[in-house]
Amino acid sequence: MAKRFFTADFHLCSGVLCDPEIMKNAVRPFSSSEEMNAAYLASCNRLAGTDDVIIHVGDLFQRGKDQGQEGSRSGPSSFLRKIKATFVNVRGNHDAANRVKSVCDSMRTRLGKKFVDVSVGHYPTTSPEAEGSFRPGDIHLCGHVHGKWKHMIDYQNSCLNVNVGVDVWGHQIVSEDELIDYIAKVLAKD
Numbered sequence: 298m299a300k301r302f303f304t305a306d307f308h309l310c311s312g313v314l315c316d317p318e319i320m321k322n323a324v325r326p327f328s329s330s331e332e333m334n335a336a337y338l339a340s341c342n343r344l345a346g347t348d349d350v351i352i353h354v355g356d357l358f359q360r361g362k363d364q365g366q367e368g369s370r371s372g373p374s375s376f377l378r379k380i381k382a383t384f385v386n387v388r389g390n391h392d393a394a395n396r397v398k399s400v401c402d403s404m405r406t407r408l409g410k411k412f413v414d415v416s417v418g419h420y421p422t423t424s425p426e427a428e429g430s431f432r433p434g435d436i437h438l439c440g441h442v443h444g445k446w447k448h449m450i451d452y453q454n455s456c457l458n459v460n461v462g463v464d465v466w467g468h469q470i471v472s473e474d475e476l477i478d479y480i481a482k483v484l485a486k487d
Contacts, residue, residue: 302345302382303461304470305354305419305440308391309334309376310457323464339378340469345382351470354461355389355419356439357397388427389419389440394451403430408477412436421449431456436480448483457483 306323310330311364327333337454358376386392388399403418417438418430424441427452431437437451437458450457458478461471 299348301473302351302470303438305462306356306443307337310359316421317411336468341380344369344470347381351382354417354438355387356391356440357386359391376408387417387419408473411477412480421458422451422454428452457458
């Protein structure tokens, strides 16, 4: 049976660490962008199989760093061809300036049978850029905030935001089952 995985904010690029601010602010444990790229590819292929789907919630490649190293073919399509699972990218703010093909700006889904009102978009519901990507009362899967928080309750919109970004999930993609368990625990405490 096919499984789904979620993640966000890979910020792939080539050469030296291409954006020191992202690496510093996200506190990524990699010595180079090549090491980071390889780790995220390995996470995708170790956890997700050919029948599975990975939903990446924005910022797959670093803005303007989609060309890869000069003379190589390490851009978005080259990276995506190496992933065994079906890979779906929801557009993030960095994806507007690179060659990543995003399927949508936001989407609606469900997590198992337990959580049926789930929105997915790069920005948290408290961000003006998220307008139209969620409904009040949703569980909202997002990225963009890197390691600032793993979940956040938006009381104004009655939304539970869950950050699916690699920076809060041990630099791994997260399974739908793990998200269901995590959300159930958060809601039980609230």
